Amino acid sequence: MRFLLRRAGFYLLTAWAAITLNFFIPRMLPGDPVQSLLNRYQGQLTSEATRSLYVLFGLDEQTSLWQQYLEYWGNIFTGDFGLSFTFFPTPVSEIVAQSLPWTLGLVGVSTVISFALGTLAGVIAGWRRGSWADTLLPVTNFFSAIPYFWIGLIAIAVFAEAWQLFPASGGWDTALVPSFSGEFIGSLITHSVLPGLTIVISSVAGWILSMRNMMVTVSSEDFVTVAHAKGLKERTVMFGYAARNAVLPNVSGFALSLGFIVSGTLLTEMVFSYPGIGYILFKAVDAKDYPLMQGVFLIITMSVLVANMLADLIYAFLDPRTRREG
Amino acid sequence: MKRRSTFALLGGAAATALMGTGCGGGTASGSVLTVGMPNGPLTENNNPFSPTSASNSLGYRWVLYEPLAQVNLLEPTNEPLPWLAEKWEWSKDFQSVKLTIRDGVKWSDGKDLTADDVAFTYNLVKDTEALNLDAIPYKKATATGRIVELTFKSPQYVNQTRIIGFTPIVPEHVWSKVKDPTKDTVKKPVGSGPFTLSSWTSQAVTLKVRDDYWGDKPKVKEMRYVSYNDNSAQTTALGNGECQWSYVFMPDYKKVFIKKDPENHRLWFPSGLGIHVLFINNARKPFDDPELRKAMNLVVDREAVHKQGESGLYPLVESPTGIPSPVGDDYIADKYKNVKHKVDVKKAKKILEDAGYTLKGGKLETPDGKAVTMKLIDPTGWSDYLASLQIIADNLSTIGIKAEVDSVTVDDWNEKLFTGDFDASLHWTNTGSTPWDLFSNIMDGAHYKEIGEKASWNFGRFKSDEATEALSTYADTDDEDTRKKALETLQDIMVEEVPVIPLVAGPIGAVFSTKHWVGWPDDDNPYSMSQPTQPSSSLILTRLKPA
Numbered sequence: 001m002r003f004l005l006r007r008a009g010f011y012l013l014t015a016w017a018a019i020t021l022n023f024f025i026p027r028m029l030p031g032d033p034v035q036s037l038l039n040r041y042q043g044q045l046t047s048e049a050t051r052s053l054y055v056l057f058g059l060d061e062q063t064s065l066w067q068q069y070l071e072y073w074g075n076i077f078t079g080d081f082g083l084s085f086t087f088f089p090t091p092v093s094e095i096v097a098q099s100l101p102w103t104l105g106l107v108g109v110s111t112v113i114s115f116a117l118g119t120l121a122g123v124i125a126g127w128r129r130g131s132w133a134d135t136l137l138p139v140t141n142f143f144s145a146i147p148y149f150w151i152g153l154i155a156i157a158v159f160a161e162a163w164q165l166f167p168a169s170g171g172w173d174t175a176l177v178p179s180f181s182g183e184f185i186g187s188l189i190t191h192s193v194l195p196g197l198t199i200v201i202s203s204v205a206g207w208i209l210s211m212r213n214m215m216v217t218v219s220s221e222d223f224v225t226v227a228h229a230k231g232l233k234e235r236t237v238m239f240g241y242a243a244r245n246a247v248l249p250n251v252s253g254f255a256l257s258l259g260f261i262v263s264g265t266l267l268t269e270m271v272f273s274y275p276g277i278g279y280i281l282f283k284a285v286d287a288k289d290y291p292l293m294q295g296v297f298l299i300i301t302m303s304v305l306v307a308n309m310l311a312d313l314i315y316a317f318l319d320p321r322t323r324r325e326g
Numbered sequence: 327m328k329r330r331s332t333f334a335l336l337g338g339a340a341a342t343a344l345m346g347t348g349c350g351g352g353t354a355s356g357s358v359l360t361v362g363m364p365n366g367p368l369t370e371n372n373n374p375f376s377p378t379s380a381s382n383s384l385g386y387r388w389v390l391y392e393p394l395a396q397v398n399l400l401e402p403t404n405e406p407l408p409w410l411a412e413k414w415e416w417s418k419d420f421q422s423v424k425l426t427i428r429d430g431v432k433w434s435d436g437k438d439l440t441a442d443d444v445a446f447t448y449n450l451v452k453d454t455e456a457l458n459l460d461a462i463p464y465k466k467a468t469a470t471g472r473i474v475e476l477t478f479k480s481p482q483y484v485n486q487t488r489i490i491g492f493t494p495i496v497p498e499h500v501w502s503k504v505k506d507p508t509k510d511t512v513k514k515p516v517g518s519g520p521f522t523l524s525s526w527t528s529q530a531v532t533l534k535v536r537d538d539y540w541g542d543k544p545k546v547k548e549m550r551y552v553s554y555n556d557n558s559a560q561t562t563a564l565g566n567g568e569c570q571w572s573y574v575f576m577p578d579y580k581k582v583f584i585k586k587d588p589e590n591h592r593l594w595f596p597s598g599l600g601i602h603v604l605f606i607n608n609a610r611k612p613f614d615d616p617e618l619r620k621a622m623n624l625v626v627d628r629e630a631v632h633k634q635g636e637s638g639l640y641p642l643v644e645s646p647t648g649i650p651s652p653v654g655d656d657y658i659a660d661k662y663k664n665v666k667h668k669v670d671v672k673k674a675k676k677i678l679e680d681a682g683y684t685l686k687g688g689k690l691e692t693p694d695g696k697a698v699t700m701k702l703i704d705p706t707g708w709s710d711y712l713a714s715l716q717i718i719a720d721n722l723s724t725i726g727i728k729a730e731v732d733s734v735t736v737d738d739w740n741e742k743l744f745t746g747d748f749d750a751s752l753h754w755t756n757t758g759s760t761p762w763d764l765f766s767n768i769m770d771g772a773h774y775k776e777i778g779e780k781a782s783w784n785f786g787r788f789k790s791d792e793a794t795e796a797l798s799t800y801a802d803t804d805d806e807d808t809r810k811k812a813l814e815t816l817q818d819i820m821v822e823e824v825p826v827i828p829l830v831a832g833p834i835g836a837v838f839s840t841k842h843w844v845g846w847p848d849d850d851n852p853y854s855m856s857q858p859t860q861p862s863s864s865l866i867l868t869r870l871k872p873a
Contacts, residue, residue, distance in 0.1 A: 030735075030737040030738070030741070031736070031737035031740070032737075032740070035740050036736070037377065037378070039736065039740070049377070049459040049460070049461075050782060051455070051461065052455050052456045052457070052458055052459050052461065053377070053456070053459075055455050055456040056376075056456035056508055083509065084369070085378070086378060087368065087369040087371060087378055087380075088371075088376060088378040088379075089371070089373075089376065089378075089508065089509040089510070089511060090369035090370070090371050090511060094369060094370075095369050098369060098370075098528050099367065099528070161562075168559075168562060169554065169555070169559050169562070169563070170529055171529060172529065174360075174529050174530035174550060174552050175358075175530070175550070177525045177527055177532075178527055269555070270555060270556070273554055273555035273556075273559045275367060275528050275529055279366065279367055279555060280367055283366050283367065
């Protein structure tokens with residue numbers, strides 16, 4: 001119990017620090033949202049617009065930083081992050097709701113696939129050392145060493161332009177309106193094949209590597225030798241005894257990687273014009289859109305924190321040694 | 327906790343997604359016209375007054391709502407085409423205008439468009455500072471019968487087309503109920519334009535043609551507006567025919583666009599009255615010397631800036647007055663007609679020699695013996711501007727000026743430009759309906775600020791009472807001849823004192839395909855501005871015919 005309380009205290013403190021930093025960092029960035037907007041429109045907005053834009057964004061009123069900080073906390077508890085400047089006057093929460101599901105869907109599914117595939121391949125590679133399975137590692141490592149946007153661009157050049165098997169950009173066919181129809185879901189899937197595949201290809205090597213190394217360590221342990229000696233089937237020993245124990249670090253790694261789903265998608269969304277949250281954040285930073293930046297950062301910090309907490313709990317549950325009180 | 331919030335968000339997205347009425351349909355079908363802009367993600371905001379709305383960014387606000395008149399900034403001296411107003415009459419001093427509103431126009435909800443709606447719209451803009459983006463000093467708008475009278479606090483000669491051509495008219499019966507017009511996202515727009523909103527998704531906005539549109543009914547039955555994440559995604563979509571109308575900067579457009587379908591792929595980038603200039607810091611020594619600036623101007627190779635720097639997309643400005651042709655031909659003073667800028671290193675050297683400068687070992691020195699060096703700055707990533715600066719730097723070396731190109735962050739650049747902490751920088755001017763805007767942006771004393779103070783224009787800190795007076799005379803006078811003289815003075819100053827180096831013009835262009843639709847404005851028939859984000863969209867759509 002004391003262990004749990006200590007962890008809870010730690011997470012509360014971290015959350016406070018993260019949320020506070022989240023308030024101050026955007027305000028310390030140089031630049032001005034109105035000026036960014038005028039640059040974006042290069043001469044299409046007259047400079048007389050400056051004054052009316054300050055009024056529009058509510059930047060003409062002076063409130064102290066302390067007062068803004070208090071308001072910010074109030075807003076967090078009511079779930080109101082204010083109105084975005086870039087997409088004025090759309091509320092930040094609406095923008096997040098519009099883009100987050102696509103990111104979670106695409107990157108979430110790809111992360112799960114990558115984890116499952118990588119872990120399975122790692123089990124086999126670690127169990128059958130010296131066989132063909134050993135070639136998996138250098139091959140996948142090669143792909144993970146290539147910069148992601150390069151893989152993405154090659155995938156577009158080959159599968160979208162030369163062969164035209166899959167669409168090059170977007171989350172679904174622009175002629176369709178999102179709904180739960182077969183046509184739309186089909187379109188959703190064909191549009192996610194290339195971005196999903198490139199994420200899997202570039203991230204699977206990490207899972208294979210860590211799983212293989214743990215398998216190698218575990219398979220020389222006494223309980224594995226005993227299982228062999230009992231005459232159990234090879235497959236049972238491999239999965240039921242060795243892999244089950246070796247998978248622990250991968251599980252906590254997986255929980256952590258879930259936390260980074262939201263933040264780690266900018267490149268995918270840029271290369272494939274995917275309508276997710278990474279690109280929204282990029283736009284927000286570019287436009288000095290404090291409210292939007294704060295909203296997205298908050299989602300990211302919170303998901304990383306929650307994933308960390310889950311990893312902590314799962315680990316403590318799976319491995320009693322970590323809960324031992326000193 | 328995390329899972330629940332995720333589900334709530336998913337629910338929200340599905341709900342917004344289902345709000346649309348569903349439009350099935352093949353992508354390549356001839357009756358659909360797809361417009362694309364490289365503007366990245368958008369949110370469901372159709373507010374016609376909001377510069378940040380999707381309807382403004384993609385341009386579809388101008389097929390939902392309409393202006394009183396169709397202004398063609400490509401032929402600024404021609405009278406605008408009557409649209410929601412049948413005719414108008416400016417008072418001699420340009421402090422008021424009487425507009426006759428067209429009869430028989432219906433809003434998309436079936437109600438009649440009246441003069442009261444028009445008066446309401448202008449009063450709304452007047453009363454809401456945040457919506458009055460051009461800061462027009464409205465006094466009031468009153469409707470009597472079919473006549474609307476607009477009055478102003480000062481003469482509006484230079485703003486007349488902005489007033490009647492760029493204000494979307496909205497229905498009073500809808501907008502009078504809007505609580506805060508600056509913060510309303512207008513989910514169900516009611517307008518007088520030829521199309522109505524049919525569905526909105528974060529990837530594409532679909533509009534359907536109206537049966538009861540007052541004007542010529544467009545042959546295009548359905549419009550789709552798509553926002554691509556960046557220029558390269560937009561270019562790919564144009565190249566493979568997925569999108570047929572856009573405005574995007576494409577380096578090497580012949581290869582990436584025209585060549586993909588030479589028969590149908592077209593690019594038309596005529597110049598407006600806005601230009602791109604090299605602002606020189608006149609408040610810094612030795613650039614406060616007009617002789618030096620004149621010499622610099624003489625060696626800059628605009629042809630190279632136009633061709634290599636701007637990929638041939640930004641039209642050349644040949645007149646030494648800075649007024650682009652052919653759009654501004656009528657404004658060019660007689661003595662500068664047919665005068666074209668020519669690179670002349672010899673003459674530049676002569677000017678410098680006469681002014682006491684010396685060339686020592688290929689390096690230019692001022693009369694008091696200081697080497698002339700300068701830094702040309704622009705933001706990182708603005709590759710066309712940086713390439714143009716490189717050309718200018720090379721050109722300047724022919725008269726011994728050591729110029730270096732420096733790229734900085736956008737924020738840093740803003741700060742340096744506004745506070746006068748730079749030697750020279752490439753920047754645009756506004757596009758007006760007269761050359762007043764461009765000259766005012768370059769040298770108006772009304773924008774003059776000391777170094778260290780933030781300037782909103784006249785970044786070069788050019789100080790000339792003569793220029794300031796000519797600008798205010800041009801804007802305020804009711805006499806045609808006085809106006810002409812003032813403009814001539816401004817051109818003289820441009821030529822003799824070279825406050826900035828004019829380079830290329832800002833185009834009002836479009837990229838389009840004639841595969842499914844013909845009748846686009848082009849060199850043979852420049853009846854309208856062709857950018858899909860301009861108020862002329864509804865005019866173009868009524869002229870398009872199936873190929």
